[in-house]
Amino acid sequence: MKQIQKKNEGTRFKRTPQRLAILEYLEGNTSHPSAEDIFRVVSKRYQSMSFATVYNTLNTLTRAGELRELTIDPERKRYDPDTSRHHHLICVLCGKIADIPEKIGVELPKDMAEHFVLLGHHIEFYGHCSSCRKKNKAK
Amino acid sequence: MKQIQKKNEGTRFKRTPQRLAILEYLEGNTSHPSAEDIFRVVSKRYQSMSFATVYNTLNTLTRAGELRELTIDPERKRYDPDTSRHHHLICVLCGKIADIPEKIGVELPKDMAEHFVLLGHHIEFYGHCSSCRKKNKAK
DNA sequence: CATAATGCTTAGAATGATTATAATTTATAT
DNA sequence: ATATAAATTATAATCATTCTAAGCATTATG
Incomplete structure (x- = not known):
């Protein structure tokens, strides 16, 4: 994300205070916020x-490849400032989304790989996160 | 899907003509249709x-575990009558979604696996399908 | 086979996320 | 300083989905 700020210097990307506030909020943020989450915090x-x-800003950043739009939550888009290839782990109890590094080798079945040009892949892991796990044990 | 029809015999799931038409359309359907796709065909x-x-019907079937709601298309929900564990392959050019059998072994990194109870996972493969690939070559 | 009870269908209104609009304001380059 | 292009804003519009309330149809039962 820091790169965004650098990268856009000298371009026609205007560095307005609103955008800088959004960028600052997103910088290093691993909460995978929705537009509303972002609005709630930044509008304060x-x-x-x-x-x-x-x-507008989220769409601009996404188009510029500086932000990744996640299609994980069926109710709303989530945004991830980490645009490197990685996967996600979703707690089905509390809804939290965590990042998983892309160390995982995955291959298409051969018959499909022959016909399909593979550009990338994304894995969603579903389960119970450690904090929900503890809460459940406590009951 | 045939099972749905069997399974629901004798339960309080009413077999109305509308539902049967939707079930018939979904039976063996691998197009991953949206609610609108289904409405368009069945309402004829x-x-x-x-x-x-x-x-209503899609939600009922989903709650009964007879239908899988897909969160792949950011614009709308898609539905898959195949509720077995499998993955999907999405053509980024034409949007078509194909099924991939779950033969693919995937593991969480150890440090995360220790804290997370893993229930399942879903892989989205992105690329160009064979028909779009041919079209592109033709140019 | 008649009927009650429950559950389903329907049109339309309501909701919630997201995008479009058009007027005003601001960042930036000159 | 200022022109210009681009961004911000409030608001309206759109689109998918859910809710509502009234009437209707399936199913279990007598």
């Missing part, structure tokens, strides 16, 4: 901030 | 069919 500082600005 | 036969009935 910039009271004039509009929801539209959040969406 | 049952002209009185309401969109709400499609949603």
Whole structure:
């Protein structure tokens, strides 16, 4: 994300305070926030901030390849400032999403691999996170 | 899907013509249709069919474990009558979604596996399908 | 086979996420 | 300083999905 700020210097990407506030919030953020999550936090500082600005900025960053849109939550888009290849682990109890490094070798079955040009893949792991696991034991 | 029909005999699942038409359409269907896709086809036969009935039925089937809701398309839910564990291959050019059998061994990194109770996983493969590949070559 | 009870269907309204619009404001390069 | 292009804003619009309330149809039962 720091790169975003650098990368966009000297381009026609205007460094408005609203955008900088959104970038600052996203920088290193591993919570996979929705647009609303972002709006809620950032609009506290910039009271004039509009929801539209959040969406505009997220779309601009996504188009620029600086942000990854996640299609994991069926109710809303989530955003991930980590655009490197990695996977996700979803707690089906609390909904938290964690990152998993891409060390996992995965292959398409041969018959399909012959016909399909593979560009990438994404794994969603489902289960119970450690904190929910503990809560359940406590019962 | 045939099982749905059997399975629900004798239960309080009412076998209305609308539901049977939806079940028939879904039976063996590998197109991963959206609610609208289903409505478009099925409402041709049952002209009185309401969109709400499609949603109601899809939700009922999903809750009964007879249908799988896919969170792959960021714009809308897709439905898969194959509820067995398997993965998907998405053509980023035409949007078609194909099934991949679950023969693929995948493991969580050890440090994460220790803390997380893993229930399942789902892989999305992205690339170009054979038909789009041919079209592109033709240019 | 008649009927009650429950569950289903329906149209339309409501909701919630996201995008579009159009006027105003601001960052940036000159 | 200022022009220009681009961003912000409030609001309206759109699209998928859910809710509601009234009437209707399946199913179990007598």
